[in-house]
Each structure stands twice: as C-alpha cells, then as structure tokens.
Amino acid sequence: MADLTGKIALVTGGGNGIGLASARALKAAGATVVTAGRNEKRAQDFRDNYDDVFDKVYVADAGSVPETNAFVEQVGKDYGRIDVIFANAGFGEPAPLGHITEENFDKQFNVNVKGVIFTVQAALPYLNEGASIVLNSSIANQLGFANFSVYAATKGAVKTLGKIMAAELVGKGIRVNVVSPGPIDTGFFGATGMDEKQQAEMGEYITNQVPMRRFGKAEEIGSYVAFLAGSGSTFMTGTEVEIDGGMATL
Numbered sequence: 686m687a688d689l690t691g692k693i694a695l696v697t698g699g700g701n702g703i704g705l706a707s708a709r710a711l712k713a714a715g716a717t718v719v720t721a722g723r724n725e726k727r728a729q730d731f732r733d734n735y736d737d738v739f740d741k742v743y744v745a746d747a748g749s750v751p752e753t754n755a756f757v758e759q760v761g762k763d764y765g766r767i768d769v770i771f772a773n774a775g776f777g778e779p780a781p782l783g784h785i786t787e788e789n790f791d792k793q794f795n796v797n798v799k800g801v802i803f804t805v806q807a808a809l810p811y812l813n814e815g816a817s818i819v820l821n822s823s824i825a826n827q828l829g830f831a832n833f834s835v836y837a838a839t840k841g842a843v844k845t846l847g848k849i850m851a852a853e854l855v856g857k858g859i860r861v862n863v864v865s866p867g868p869i870d871t872g873f874f875g876a877t878g879m880d881e882k883q884q885a886e887m888g889e890y891i892t893n894q895v896p897m898r899r900f901g902k903a904e905e906i907g908s909y910v911a912f913l914a915g916s917g918s919t920f921m922t923g924t925e926v927e928i929d930g931g932m933a934t935l
C-alpha cells in the first residue's frame with residue numbers, strides 16, 4: 686500500500702462512489718483528506734457520515750468557477766500546501782442527438798471539464814515537487830455509447846487535459862495521470878435521470894459488453910488512485926489507465 690503519511694489530499698466529489706472509495710484509500714494510506722459538498726446540506730451530510738474519512742469538508746459546487754477557486758484556495762491556506770488532487774466530481778445526463786439542449790451541454794461541461802481545469806489551476810500556488818494529480822475520465826471517451834455524446838466529449842476533454850497538464854507541470858516535478866473507469870457500481874447511473882427500468886436495461890446491456898461480465902467496484906478505482914498518488918508510481922506521468930474489466934481492450 687502507498688504511504689501517504691503527512692500528505693494533504695484534495696478530492697472533488699468525495700461524498701459518494703468512486704470519490705468516496707478513493708478518499709478512503711488515500712486516508713488508509715495516511716493522507717489528510719479533504720473534499721467539498723456541492724452545498725451546505727451535502728457538506729453536512731458528508732461530515733455526519735464520513736468523519737472517519739474527511740479531515741475537513743468544504744462547500745463548493747464543482748460547476749462554479751468562483752466556488753471552486755474559493756474552495757481550493759481555502760484548502761491551500763488551511764494546510765499550507767496540496768500534495769494530491771483527485772479531480773473526480775462529474776456526472777452524465779444522456780440525451781440523443783436531436784434532443785441535446787444548451788443547458789444539458791453546459792451543465793456537463795461545467796462540472797466535468799471546467800471543474801477539473803479550475804480545480805488544478807487554483808491549486809498551482811500550493812503544489813510542490815512530488816505532488817500528484819489524478820483526473821477522472823471514463824472509457825466512454827473511446828467507446829460509442831449511444832445517447833452519451835456530450836458526456837463522452839467531456840471525458841475526452843479530461844483525457845486530453847491530463848496530457849497537456851502533465852507536459853506543463855513535468856518541469857516542476859508534478860505528475861498528472863488519468864484514470865478511465867469502465868462501468869462502476871455507484872450512484873452514477875441513478876444520477877443520469879434514467880428511471881429504474883431504463884437503468885436495469887442499461888446495466889444488463891453494459892454487463893454483456895464487459896469481458897469480466899460485471900460492474901467494477903468503486904474500491905477497484907480507489908486503490909489505483911492511491912497508487913498513482915504515491916511513491917509506487919513516481920515514473921508515471923501523462924498516462925491514461927483503463928480500469929474496466931477489459932471492456933475497452935479485449
């Protein structure tokens with residue numbers, strides 16, 4: 686297991702699913718872990734339920750640049766530095782071509798892309814040599830999931846951002862890598878707006894596309910995020926790691 690003793694780790698979207706499992710893995714490795722809820726109520730939920738995971742829970746909507754800037758700057762001021770970032774907050778709202786609205790587009794790009802860029806940018810003054818940034822993309826960035834064009838485009842942007850950020854920060858000794866999960870059993874599909882029947886049908890369809898014939902567990906992403914954050918991965922930067930039961934490759 687990675688040793689992150691004394692490291693300050695900032696996780697966006699840390700209160701559920703992949704973010705929570707990653708926060709737990711970072712905490713178990715010894716890091717001080719902080720996150721933000723999208724509003725005061727969500728932040729309080731995370732404080733009440735996960736005080737064993739989070740050292741501090743702030744308030745920031747990941748789709749708001751002013752709130753993201755204020756959150757990250759406050760973490761920097763409170764702890765003096767940031768060693769690990771897991772830019773994870775995100776969601777998908779499917780819509781077939783012909784039904785994509787500007788609102789649908791903006792909501793997904795604001796959280797999934799703008800949120801990632803401004804989280805990292807606001808952290809720059811607090812990132813030092815040895816810091817590790819992990820961005821959460823998706824294998825949707827390379828598969829043809831009908832109705833998920835905008836979501837897939839956001840995740841393609843995240844994958845590319847990871848490479849460019851890695852190139853810009855390599856001279857400072859700061860690493861940037863991207864994880865691309867396959868289908869993971871989290872609140873993601875419930876948050877898409879699909880009803881339970883649609884979710885069940887989609888779940889069955891997706892399971893059949895995965896060579897391992899199952900959804901992944903959030904912990905199977907979290908353990909890799911902790912690995913990328915730690916000293917076991919110090920020669921890795923600018924990479925995308927697919928964690929998908931073989932879905933994109935086999």
Ligand SMILES: NC(=O)c1ccc[n+]([C@@H]2O[C@H](COP(=O)([O-])OP(=O)(O)OC[C@H]3O[C@@H](n4cnc5c(N)ncnc54)[C@H](OP(=O)(O)O)[C@@H]3O)[C@@H](O)[C@H]2O)c1
Pocket residue numbers: 697698699700701702703704721722723727745746747748773774775776777796821822823824865866867868869870871872873874876
């Ligand atoms: N599950 C999958 O199959 C899968 C596959 C590939 C990639 N991913 C990516 O993994 C990331 C995490 O998703 P998940 O599967 O763990 O889903 P999840 O269980 O729904 O968790 C998403 C987290 O992000 C937070 N979040 C969403 N929008 C936010 C906003 N505007 N401001 C602040 N927080 C916000 C949510 O907060 P609330 O608790 O308040 O809703 C929640 O804590 C996403 O970027 C997703 O695209 C997921």
